[in-house]
Amino acid sequence: MKRFLIYLFFIVSFMFILSCEDEKTSGDLSHISYNPQEYVLNYPDHFPRMNIPADNPMTKKGVELGRFLFFDPILSIDSTISCSSCHDPSLSFTDGRSSSIGVNGRRGGRNSMSLINIGFIKNGFFWDGRVNSLEEQALKPVEDTLEMNNTWPNVVRKLKIHSKYPQLFREAFGIENKEDITKELVVKAIAQFERILISKDSKYDRIEQGLEKYNDLELFGQKMFFDVDPDIPDAECSHCHNVPLSSSDDYFNNGVQTALNLTDFADKGRGVVTASEFDNGKFKATTLRNIFFTAPYMHNGSMSTFDEVMAHYSSGGLDSKNKDPLINDIAKKNLGEFELSALKAFIKTFEDPSFNTKPEYQNPF
Numbered sequence: 208m209k210r211f212l213i214y215l216f217f218i219v220s221f222m223f224i225l226s227c228e229d230e231k232t233s234g235d236l237s238h239i240s241y242n243p244q245e246y247v248l249n250y251p252d253h254f255p256r257m258n259i260p261a262d263n264p265m266t267k268k269g270v271e272l273g274r275f276l277f278f279d280p281i282l283s284i285d286s287t288i289s290c291s292s293c294h295d296p297s298l299s300f301t302d303g304r305s306s307s308i309g310v311n312g313r314r315g316g317r318n319s320m321s322l323i324n325i326g327f328i329k330n331g332f333f334w335d336g337r338v339n340s341l342e343e344q345a346l347k348p349v350e351d352t353l354e355m356n357n358t359w360p361n362v363v364r365k366l367k368i369h370s371k372y373p374q375l376f377r378e379a380f381g382i383e384n385k386e387d388i389t390k391e392l393v394v395k396a397i398a399q400f401e402r403i404l405i406s407k408d409s410k411y412d413r414i415e416q417g418l419e420k421y422n423d424l425e426l427f428g429q430k431m432f433f434d435v436d437p438d439i440p441d442a443e444c445s446h447c448h449n450v451p452l453s454s455s456d457d458y459f460n461n462g463v464q465t466a467l468n469l470t471d472f473a474d475k476g477r478g479v480v481t482a483s484e485f486d487n488g489k490f491k492a493t494t495l496r497n498i499f500f501t502a503p504y505m506h507n508g509s510m511s512t513f514d515e516v517m518a519h520y521s522s523g524g525l526d527s528k529n530k531d532p533l534i535n536d537i538a539k540k541n542l543g544e545f546e547l548s549a550l551k552a553f554i555k556t557f558e559d560p561s562f563n564t565k566p567e568y569q570n571p572f
Contacts, residue, residue, distance in 0.1 A: 234385035236377040243381070246270050250407050253415045253451050257326050257402065263342065263395045265402065272379040273400030276393060278570045282362055283310050283355035290348070290397065293319040296568045299497040300404065305508025309354040316474065318508035323496045323562065326402035330456035334490045334506045337480045341401055345394035359390040366393070404568060406496045409559040415451065428553030431546060440540045442550050443533045453495035453557050459531045460488040462524020463505045469528050474507065488527055496557045517547055
């Protein structure tokens with residue numbers, strides 16, 4: 208009888224183990240705890256309010272999953288390219304190249320944009336503004352043949368059979384089964400991570416909070432930047448680079464491409480999105496925050512140094528039919544060496560080197 212009971216115990220135990228294994232191999236995740244905790248964003252009062260989509264609230268586990276996905280080359284067809292390949296934290300989430308490189312060394316057509324404060328953008332993502340949300344933006348690189356060159360069904364398949372990701376998706380979104388992993392959840396997680404990429408600790412920010420003051424050269428440059436003194440030349444900067452983000456949700460032709468007519472641009476930019484030839488050659492005005500970490504510059508990476516950028520604007524830029532008139536206005540000011548050095552000194556107050564090294568922004572692998 209005793210031996211029978213021992214055999215019975217082992218049989219029941221074995222069947223229990225098998226049932227657990229069946230549960231795991233079937234994809235059931237309900238045994239994993241789901242306890243979402245809000246991720247509270249921290250930014251100063253002089254910043255605008257960040258709009259968080261109602262269907263993608265910020266959670267600690269959502270941000271964690273997004274960070275893993277952002278740095279994982281699993282999203283690309285050959286597992287060689289991740290989001291971070293073009294958006295390196297040490298370079299303020301750019302890549303230091305004139306144009307980004309995708310799988311098999313394929314070179315893209317535009318410069319990699321910084322992701323600093325990207326969560327505050329309200330009107331269009333990418334240089335041409337072709338999508339309207341971070342979630343939608345994150346969908347594109349995976350299927351771009353010059354970037355990750357993958358398909359979403361293939362990405363989702365790899366995530367479902369991965370040893371760790373089903374659990375991370377369960378903890379982030381409460382899915383019941385690994386079969387519930389979708390591309391929509393992938394980009395929601397990545398968007399959550401990108402929304403925490405906030406630069407808020409520059410000298411400009413400390414001045415806005417009354418913690419520091421400009422030196423004389425910076426103050427002169429500040430007056431040029433914002434045109435606050437009739438006796439100091441207006442550098443026309445703040446029209447395109449609004450504070451506190453030092454960027455704009457608008458699109459401009461800043462004279463980077465020569466065009467004999469409105470259809471003659473090598474890269475038509477915003478015009479491809481709006482189908483209006485008057486928008487040809489226009490691109491988003493990007494942030495000046497950490498600009499000295501993000502060379503080369505412009506949508507085509509055609510300028511290697513910030514001094515080249517300043518010389519470009521001082522000269523009035525290249526000729527094209529719909530070039531913003533402010534570019535010509537800058538050239539008419541004949542800004543000298545002192546004025547340019549003062550303007551550069553003020554723009555440097557947007558620098559936030561700590562942004563590049565924050566632990567929560569780094570590769571988790």
